[in-house]
Amino acid sequence: MPELPEVETVRRGLTPVLEGATLSRVTVRRPDLRFPFPENFAQRLEGATVLRIDRRAKYLLLRLSTGETWITHLGMTGRFTLDGDPTGQFEDEVPTGGKHEHFVACADLGGRLTRLGYADARRFGFMGLIPTDEVEAHPWFNHLGPEPLGNQFSGAHLIEAFAGRKQNIKVSLLDQTIVAGLGNIYVCEALYRSGISPLTAAGKVTKPRLNRLATEVRHVLDDAIRAGGSTLKDFANVEGGQGYFQHSFDVYGREGQPCRTEACTGTIARIVQGGRSTFYCPRCQK
Structure with a gap:
């Protein structure tokens, strides 16, 4: 299972491409991972701009312009992939991924399009959408101790x-x-x-x-x-x-x-x- 350094590595890899980008062409290819995807998940992500990407413990938190935060836990085999389009546009459909890719979207950052995929062979990962002002009180987070790289840990x-x-x-x-x-x-x-x-x-x-x-x-x-x-x-x-x-x-x-x-x-x-x-x-x- 990816631990804190691996999740932080993913966060740092996503940040230059997704922060400030607007999401489009969101496709969810199955109803669930470990848990069901949030209701109307694709529709709620469509048109949203990613304001910031944070990490809390082993979770990725993508703060959205809609007032919600997109939460992802990678589980054991979850993996985000990025596929840039050098021409700045995808012709016809977004390129397809492998058989274990369950989520795909386009990220538009100033006209530069990037294909964002999420694959998870064992499907132990999960995603959620939580109102940003309720994240800290959510059961996934309200019990967590301090971050080991944060100022509260000593x-x-x-x-x-x-x-x-x-x-x-x-x-x-x-x-x-x-x-x-x-x-x-x-x-x-x-x-x-x-x-x-x-x-x-x-x-x-x-x-x-x-x-x-x-x-x-x-x-x-x-x-x-x-x-x-x-x-x-x-x-x-x-x-x-x-x-x-x-x-x-x-x-x-x-x-x-x-x-x-x-x-x-x-x-x-x-x-x-x-x-x-x-x-x-x-x-x-x-």
């Missing part, structure tokens, strides 16, 4: 959130009410960089370690975004390219391989926590 926040918490710190960091958007890959990497065992109860981690953890969470996410995210199986950016951060993993997916910490003789181990694989160095992460 060591102090983790110290307060984890006080007295007996659950292990790995699973605690995946709790979206504590930190919004963190996923399995980047939690493993941040804990390794911080020297914290994923088995430790969150409330037992010292304040200095939590301060360092907050810093390393930011660093690992920034590093991943600069690399275009991680492509393990399905993820691709809007141009169809892959992310490259998977080549920089210190622990994730490296079970049985040597620890990369200098002078460490440990071997990366894999355990299961909360139904998900955790990778760590038992020697470095005490």
